[in-house]
Amino acid sequence: MFKWFSITCDEATTICDKSQYGEASFSEKIKLKLHFLLCKVCALYTKQNSMLTKICQKKTAQNNCLTKEDKQAMKKVLQEKNM
Amino acid sequence: MPHLTNTNILNPDTWIDNYADYLYNYAIVRVNNEDTAKDLVQETFFAGLKSAKNFEGKASERTWLISILKRKIVDYYRKINSKKGQAEIKMNFYEDGDKEGNWIEERVPQRWDNEAEKQIESEELRNALEHCIGNLPEKYGLVFRLKTIQGFETEEICKELDISPSNLWVIIHRARTQLRKCLEDNWFKK
Structure with missing residues (x-):
């Protein structure tokens, strides 16, 4: 029983990463807690991982344009190629 | 249905004014950096020019150019998928022995000061993160960006990059542990 619940730090942090995207399963969340x-x-x-997520959200989606140059x-x- | 005249196809100047930004935006959210995106757009115009005679006028010019760009992006994904021996990622957990799966001591997260939370809005912090993402191996940076910043679905990334979901989570996990450490060293420890 205990074995089933017990996970390594490597596994725990993987679940934590998944949950940052809302993609951890219920049993994974229990194991993590x-x-x-x-x-x-x-x-x-x-x-700290949640903070990383927040910083990333602030970065999202600016519209990118090419410069005139x-x-x-x-x-x-393209013109040269088209000659 | 309006037929595309020859001048339309043979005048690439209008392509750039009309579609360059659109194609560039499409590319930049899918690849890791500006230069790659620019190259892809340029290559798309080349390829378009080359195969202009095959254009049947069934789709709009823009749709047709996007379909070319999509193929270019898939080629790019293939290339970074097969790249071997590139900058390897530092391990954060013991990989075998008694301590398998435990934190490696010098990689253990350190407390950040209480002000950390307030800095989220900071532009410099965002730049520091950008720098850290840039230090990741290309494929890791790309997967992290697609998933976290561009908000692509897991399934979509797996399909486009031809990787399995478990593979994707391993990459995300390694990228995030790496980024946490990088931000700590370059920003929060100061």
Whole structure:
């Protein structure tokens, strides 16, 4: 019984990573919570990992454009090819 | 149905003004960096030019160019999938022996100061993260970006990159443990 619940830190942090995307299963989440009782390091990892997620969310989706210079350069190369 | 005239196809100048940004945006969210995205767009225009005579006018010009770009991106994925011996990732857990699966002592997370939470909005912190992602092996950086920043579904990434879901989670896991350590060393420890 205990064996079933017991996971390594490697496994615990993998579950933690999955749960950052809402993709950890119910039994995985239980295992993770139990692991936290025994392991403060992984609990800390989880806290910092959530922060990493938050920083990434701030980075999301700016619209990217090519600069005028980029486009000019592309045109030039393309024209040469088209000759 | 409007027929595409020859001038439309033979005048690549309008392609760049009309579609370069669109294609670039499509590419940049799927590949790791700006230069790669630019190259892919350029190659797409080349390929379009080369096969212009095969264009039947069934799809719009833009759709047709995107379909070429998609093939270019798949080729790029194949290339980084098969790249061997590139910058390897540092292990965070013992891989065998008594301590298998435990944290390696010097990789154990350290406490960040209480101010850490307040810095989330910081532009420099975002740049520091960007730098850390750039230090990952190309494939790891790419998978992490697609999943975390671009919000692609697991299934979609697996299909496009031809990897299994468990493979994807191993990559995400290694990337995240690496990024945590990198941010700690370069930012939160200061």
